[in-house]
Amino acid sequence: MEHENFLAVEGLCKKYGELSAVDDVSFSVRKGEVFGLLGPNGAGKTTTIRMLCGLLKADGGQITVNGVSISSGYERIKAMIGLCPQEIIIWELLTCLEQLKFAGMSYGLTSRAAGNKAESLLQSLGLRDKRNKLAKTLSGGMQRRLNIALALVHDPKLIILDEPQAGLDPQSRILVRDFVRQLAEERTVILTTHDMDEADRLSDRVAIMDHGKVLLIDTPEKLKEKSGAGELLQIRVNGVSQDLARQVLNSLPDECTEKQYSDGLFLLGASGVLELIPKVSQRLKAFNIHIEDMTLRKRTLEDAFIAVTGRGLSE
Numbered sequence: 001m002e003h004e005n006f007l008a009v010e011g012l013c014k015k016y017g018e019l020s021a022v023d024d025v026s027f028s029v030r031k032g033e034v035f036g037l038l039g040p041n042g043a044g045k046t047t048t049i050r051m052l053c054g055l056l057k058a059d060g061g062q063i064t065v066n067g068v069s070i071s072s073g074y075e076r077i078k079a080m081i082g083l084c085p086q087e088i089i090i091w092e093l094l095t096c097l098e099q100l101k102f103a104g105m106s107y108g109l110t111s112r113a114a115g116n117k118a119e120s121l122l123q124s125l126g127l128r129d130k131r132n133k134l135a136k137t138l139s140g141g142m143q144r145r146l147n148i149a150l151a152l153v154h155d156p157k158l159i160i161l162d163e164p165q166a167g168l169d170p171q172s173r174i175l176v177r178d179f180v181r182q183l184a185e186e187r188t189v190i191l192t193t194h195d196m197d198e199a200d201r202l203s204d205r206v207a208i209m210d211h212g213k214v215l216l217i218d219t220p221e222k223l224k225e226k227s228g229a230g231e232l233l234q235i236r237v238n239g240v241s242q243d244l245a246r247q248v249l250n251s252l253p254d255e256c257t258e259k260q261y262s263d264g265l266f267l268l269g270a271s272g273v274l275e276l277i278p279k280v281s282q283r284l285k286a287f288n289i290h291i292e293d294m295t296l297r298k299r300t301l302e303d304a305f306i307a308v309t310g311r312g313l314s315e
């Protein structure tokens with residue numbers, strides 16, 4: 001029987017010396033869900049998933065997969081988990097087909113079953129033409145796709161992908177995105193990313209992590225709503241010092257409820273943001289500031305991250 005919450009994490013902790021890499025993290029992932037762990041470098045995403053797959057021992061907390069605790073029943077559940085690590089780990093001197101078949105057989109599949117599974121994964125990941133090529137001859141994006149295939153040869157029910165989109169060319173990105181969505185039709189997927197756009201497109205729900213803690217968990221839509229109401233006015237300017245930016249922000253009309261400046265960008269929010277445009281343009285002109293570009297844009301997960309941490313994902 002499969003539990004509705006295929007994965008449950010409760011109070012997970014991991015320390016490296018004084019550093020709390022993962023600090024009291026709790027979340028659960030429903031069967032058939034794509035769950036994204038989003039956070040900047042060093043947030044604790046990889047450490048979390050290493051503990052989820054049993055690669056790293058937690059200092060505290062509980063992880064259960066399909067109702068079985070990892071600490072006491074790992075042997076029973078390890079075949080249910082497939083991990084695709086951030087690093088590319090492949091056999092360079094085997095062909096794509098050979099290595100997938102070999103990996104399948106090492107999980108106990110018959111030669112025929114492993115061969116069939118390998119062919120089907122190669123097809124799904126756009127590598128069919130490369131089936132008899134040595135892995136070392138593939139492009140970086142193709143090697144990454146082969147890496148993903150290797151995590152899936154044993155048909156795991158829980159698939160954990162660490163930065164699956166890192167280093168992919170745009171074409172591979174779309175292919176992998178579609179593939180991950182297909183996987184979740186029958187399985188449960190957890191992925192880590194620091195790319196908010198990918199987290200938004202791929203995930204049913206997202207946990208925003210920072211400094212080892214989960215700050216928010218919700219659907220991408222709800223998280224974006226939490227950053228504020230309505231669209232944002234984004235104005236690109238040139239040559240504005242921090243002092244001047246501060247003066248401008250202080251002088252903006254009262255109906256402008258959200259005001260930020262960083263890296264040549266003013267970001268403003270208000271309930272009637274369109275009506276702000278003439279007022280803000282006049283104000284910038286009064287400060288002799290030249291507007292390079294003005295755009296009305298939808299809220300992103302980065303806005304949600306900024307709303308809870310006060311800084312951007314890459315800062």
Ligand SMILES: Nc1ncnc2c1ncn2[C@@H]1O[C@H](COP(=O)(O)OP(=O)(O)OP(=O)(O)O)[C@@H](O)[C@H]1O
Pocket residue numbers: 016019021039040041042043044045046047048194
């Ligand atoms: N083996 C280790 N020894 C000491 N510190 C570690 C170790 N592994 C990770 N850390 C530290 O723990 C923190 C969390 O790292 P982790 O790799 O989990 O972050 P992340 O969110 O996955 O970041 P990235 O996106 O860069 O992979 C970081 O400060 C990192 O330097």
